[in-house]
Amino acid sequence: MATAAESLTTFEPRITAFVCNWCTYTGADLAGTSRLQMAPNVRIVRLPCTGRIDPLFVIKAFERGADGVIVSGCHPADCHYTAGNYHARRRFAVFRELLDFMGIDTRRVTFSWVSASEGGKWRDVVNETVARVQELGPFEAYHQLAGRQA
Amino acid sequence: MDTLFITRENLAALTADLLASGTHVAAPTRASDAQTEYRYVTDFAQVRLDGSMPRRSLKELFLPPTEPLLRWRQHQGDVELQEVPTSFPPTVVLGARPCDAAAVDVLDRVMGWDYRDELWFGRRAATTVISLACPGVDDLCFCSAVGGSPESTRGADLLLTPVTDGYHVTVVTDKGRSLLSAHPSRFGALPASGPLPAGPRIPAPGPLPLGQIRTWLESNFDHPLWHEVALRCHGCGACASVCPTCHCFDIVDEPEGVDRGTRRRNWDTCQTSVFTLHASGHNPRHDQGARFRQRLMHKFSIYPDKFGEVLCTGCGRCARACPAGQDIVELLGRIGALAAGNGHEKVEA
């Protein structure tokens, strides 16, 4: 972990979070209104449901400079649209293994269930993700991609 | 044309000299799946001069699969354009196939036609092509059928012909001569006894009736042949990607942030369904028959019409690459027969 003296030059990761409106977004809002202290590195993109989150969103986030990504939604059985999170669970179980197989460190991607009342959990997910990605460093490999020609 | 001689050792030394002086050297090399491909080398040991056919052609050295045309940056209301260089570092191609070298010369016509393509000609100016005479690859080769030959010097600055102890070196152009003059110790006179050419050759096919084929193409736009042949075509463009003369490209603007981006040109192919798709939704080439016809017509009718020669050098890669078994030699033979009125040719609609 960085000391106070080192923190001035510590890399600050850019994290994009794709969250569902009904659970995680509301939970994140609760974290805010409860004045919970958390790392400011996360930009939230709100979707109606994790079932709407396309793996392409994750790819695009990395293309556009994200060092890490969070995908978060309602717990199983709590989906506002009944089964969207079940579809997401399967889809991302597979996508995560695909990312790993192609050499993208899956420690850069966090998946979580955070409910509307779990402000504290959201804070923990954010802080843990930021710390983890901070240690991995900037995702240079992805960010430098187009510059290299065959 | 002058002919000199170079031993294999001296060819290796010449390559090392060129690399040491900062010249880029591209040559056939062994790919990760044991196929051959043209790539830039860092050592003569990577060069493969065994006559194996690189899976793609030389065109990507002059027209890369993707290249930036310009970059932009916005500052408030202003846009700053960053031009790309049109002069390039010196490059030598070592071991080009004669069909590939000839194709580059064929493409010079369209690249210098209504607009002089600075990027294409910039790379052409910087590149010296050393062709390697070809023993033939397999019975899909047909360079001799379209006016070429396995020893063609077209598009080459020097031609190497493999012989027992090294290579005969034929000087084709002044650029080739300059390369020799810059490296005089590597080249020698032809040995007095004249070593015999190495290895047998695959028989080269006889010429196709290109004029008759062109005439037939011009007057048979709606012939049922197109729909028949297009049945197995996937519309994939594998043929266009390996073809030494296919050169269509797409231009895209690629944002790379809110205030910057790159305009690029990328290889494209008339074989895809979206190639002629209009913004209105109308598509003048709306089925694979129309698209397949277009490729043949461009090569054997439209290009000859504009530039006096076919847009094909007979390398056979399209037939080798096609996953659906299309065979351009067979097709040209059928069209030739139709054109000659050997009309027992049956075509299934």
Added chain:
Amino acid sequence: MKELQVLARKLLAEGSVGVVIGYEEGPHGVRPAFITRSEDAGRLVFDPRCVHNLATYLSPRRSVVKGLGKPAVVVKGCDARAVAGLLRESQLTRDDVVLIAVRCGGVMQHPAQHVDLRAETVADRCAGCDVREPHLFDFMVGEAPTAPPATDRREARIRELEAGSPADRWAFWQQELARCVRCHACRQACPMCFCERCVADKTQPGWIESSPHPRGNLAFHLTRAIHQAGRCVDCGECERACPAGIPLGLLNRKLALVVAERFGHHASDDPSVPAPIGSYASNDGQEFIL
């Protein structure tokens, strides 16, 4: 193959189909054939060079093929899985096609000029095949086949990659994908890539850059792989079609192993078996979710 030719002749003569899609001898090996007249049925062959997945010609976007009328199509077991996939995903109804299943003991990795089926030449996917006699058919032809020669070079390569670090795998795929020029032969040859307008061709918005640079190529191949997960029938056409020699079979096979391990799913020639992505179970694994 006589049995096949006789059947094709009969189907065409009686008018129950407009075309028999099978394999014929081309000038340089076997290739797909579209027989519309019963007198041409003698062109049909079947042997271990018949690698091509003819189910790809059943896609609704192939208007020239549709124009020939109701097809009968020669299918090996792997091809029958693709037909089942098309039925499962409502691209076909069962009555739209007549299936001539062929008993198959393995095909060659490459449709070469001569039959020479050995462990070194057999297609990657054939080892352990459980559909040598397809279950989805209207007619069945051919001799009861022996098992194909065993190979596991693809699984071995996958294990080798998995044993390396993410950085090693990244370097491997970047090197392989560097050759991709986005010709999309993999997509066009695939029977399960039947979208009339592929997401990779869309520009408003443009999710996948069309440029064949490393960034665009990675986006395309990640997307195609995830879109094929659980749907790919392992016919090998994508890898065979690729003119740049990219080992796409590794990607698709890896995801097939993932859905097998996680969801017990195996590509099936039974259209009533649901695809794993698009369905779910309440007890699906979620060990990766905080």
